[in-house]
Amino acid sequence: MLRIKLFRLIISAFIMCYVQLVVAAPLNIDITGGKNVGIPIAVLPFEYATGSDPFARAVETDDIAAIIRNDLYNSGHFYTLDVQGIDTNPADIKQVDFGYWKNFGAANLVVGRIVSRGGGLYDVYFELIDIYKGNMEPLLNVRVSDKYPEQFRALAHYISDLIFEKLTGVRGFFSTRIAYITIERGKEQTINSLYVADADGYNSKAILTVPYPIMSPRWSPNGKYIAYVALGKQSSINVINVTNGKRDQLTKYPGINGAPAWSPDGSKLAMVLSKDGAPKIYVLDLETKELRRVTSGGAIDTEPFWDPNGQSIVFTSNRGGKPQIYRVILQSGAVERITYTGDYNATPSLTPDGKRLIMLHQSEKGAYNIAVQDLNNGKVKSITSANLDESPTLAPNGMMVLYGLRDGDQSLLGAVTLDGKFRMRLPLQAENVKEPAWSPFLLKN
Amino acid sequence: MSFRKIVTLAVLGGVTLGLIGCGGSKGANDPFADSSEGIKPVSGFYGEHMSSEEELGLLNKKIVYFAYDSNNLTQADMRLLNVHAKYLLDHPKLDMRIAGHTDERGSREYNIALGQRRADAVARYLESKGVPANRLHTISYGKEQPVDLGSGEQAWAQNRRAVLEYEDK
Known part of the structure; x- marks a missing residue:
């Protein structure tokens, strides 16, 4: 009897894990297969800088760029380009090679950096750049001050909202x-x-x-x-x-x-x-x-x-x-x-x-x-x-x-x-x- | 369940188990939990002949099933409800709770309304047999409490139902 119960427990634990995998897996799966739906955008990893605090170390945080990519992709209005392993990583618009990103297929580019201010606080900067606009003014150039790492996920959603609104003209829902x-x-x-x-x-x-x-x-x-x-x-x-x-x-x-x-x-x-x-x-x-x-x-x-x-x-x-x-x-x-x-x-x-x-x-x-x-x-x-x-x-x-x-x-x-x-x-x-x-x-x- | 059955059977002097219908609810307020509460047949109440065996069988049956998108009661449902109406009249200290349910198709709140119609249809019928409305309490669970979790006509037919439950006032 006990053995049966234990067996059931193991089976149900296995099923639970399986179910979680199945449920969690579709996060980035587009069921309709409309892969190239929406505006092509490249969101580069946010660069980490110690800024004025030389003793600050990189902290384990939510990956801001990954959250933004996920938000934009799952809105159905963006096609987020895979930027893994690319050999250019501009920190701001002055370093952007527009020809490179045109070839890459990006209509827009997001670059950003996280700067430690000491005391566990960070400033986060980002720029939204129009690759086809042909001038050196970013569409958005934003600094968000005094954030703790625990706030980075909410901050990433906020940045997604700003990008979404700038490019579609409609307020984003990522912070809802x-x-x-x-x-x-x-x-x-x-x-x-x-x-x-x-x-x-x-x-x-x-x-x-x-x-x-x-x-x-x-x-x-x-x-x-x-x-x-x-x-x-x-x-x-x-x-x-x-x-x-x-x-x-x-x-x-x-x-x-x-x-x-x-x-x-x-x-x-x-x-x-x-x-x-x-x-x-x-x-x-x-x-x-x-x-x-x-x-x-x-x-x-x-x-x-x-x-x-x-x-x-x-x-x-x-x-x-x-x-x-x-x-x-x-x-x-x-x-x-x-x-x-x-x-x-x-x-x-x-x-x-x-x-x-x-x-x-x-x-x-x-x-x-x-x-x-x-x-x-x-x-x-x-x-x-x-x-x-x-x-x-x-x-x-x-x-x-x-x-x-x-x-x-x-x-x-x-x-x-x-x-x-x-x-x-x-x-x-x-x-x-x-x-x-x-x-x-x-x-x- | 079986204990209750046995007690009631003893009171009546023995009928076959096979007559007793499918699962009623198991509430603490179930009238059959009290062995002193037997059935007192009232001749002529049903306007039709009914043996005490059939009466007991029906009294143990506390689910009425419905066709798709329907709250119509069949002749057999009415025969069942006659027995419960009489039982309620014989036991003035008991009330009845009637819960309406639907199958899984369609809007949840619309199904609440459909389930309520089923519970109400049962309540109105019991009222027509003389049970005071204030002793009948209806609720609809819509499609929120299926007994059969599957999909398809067989599961749906099991889920389209009204469930009767006796409770103390």
Whole structure:
């Protein structure tokens, strides 16, 4: 008996390791194979200099250049060139051989250095150089002062944000965070955890671990709180403080308490309650605690998502027979249907400009995929292609979608650009991960 | 489970085990844990004939299964729920918790709504048989608590269900 148990333990340990490898491996694998997607950029290793402190030694730190490369590549908008073993290593634009980098295929070049200031503090310099511009002014020339090595990872994301914005004109999301839920199924009980992590999947930390299912995490617009649904003996909507883990219960009515959605200004929470019959959309004023029902009728209404202007809410409803996306104008209560392609459209969200709808869409083959609908012309395009994709959540810059997917018995998180050209899987070290939620832009750095 | 079965069987004076349906839940509030609580058949309640063996079998069955995208109760489901309605009426100190579940396809929150419809369908039926609404507590777990973790029609059929559980007030 004991031997069997031990054997099982070894087997499961082996499986766990294998699973971790499998999950971690796709970090740099482009599933769609669109290898040359985006702007070609070379990010050179950051040179280490002791500066004014001759006794300083190189410290073991996160490799800033590697993090920047990873960020830019995984955004789907850059093609990061392999610079291993190259024989030139310019420290600034004056040392750059433009002809060499043109031949190398780089449109842009990033060079940088880390200078010790003593006392464990460092200054980090970097330049972003346009290889084709033909003058000696870098696009970016930035110095970040007084950083400890533990801050280098966050600093690298910040540099990625600056580069991304300079070259695409859109703010980068590399300093944002994600939340997601993990499930560990044990013999006696199932453990459900709410995690937060950096946008690239690193620095993950469980902020809530409970024996009952939890669902639908949503970041508050200031990034300080996450609303979520708990399915204990009764369902409830709760808010957790991301920093200290303190929890507050907001609603616990009979039946459904679900699908929380913060208003853009953070003063209200839309939600779904079935206390008066069918599941309907309600808006709770978080200050006055006033609860207002905003949809009516006997059909299912769920999954509210606020229009960025705060004037209307899009939601899923089966009032026409099948689940489709509708919009309710909050002032008048008027409802209009906005999806007409296919028999199953759900989980709506809108891009920050309000012009495109992201949703869960059932294809003609019956697969559940993430799709984008242009709200001007109604055209729908699927951007994923597995069987059971779900829970799309949009990056705060509106350029990428994180979503849940199934691979065999595993639940994983995937990321895809809005045009569907670049897809990857997140390197999270858990067996069953579901329901990602992308944070808003965070005021930090 | 088997201990409970044996106790209840003893009270009734013996029926075959084969009649007893598949796994109910194992809550501490299970009425069958108390051997003094036997079944008191109320003649005419069902409006149809039912042997005490069948009644016991149905009472041990606490799962109602549903077709895809449906919360319709079949004749067999109603026969099952009749037995539970009577049991609730016979035992006023017990409440019932009804949990609705769905298969894994589609949106999680939409599935919560579908699961709630299943739990509500069961609750409404029990109400129609005279059980007060305030003794019936519904919750939907949507697709969050599958019993069969696989994919495919067989697993999905197992997961589309409403689970009944007796609990003390």
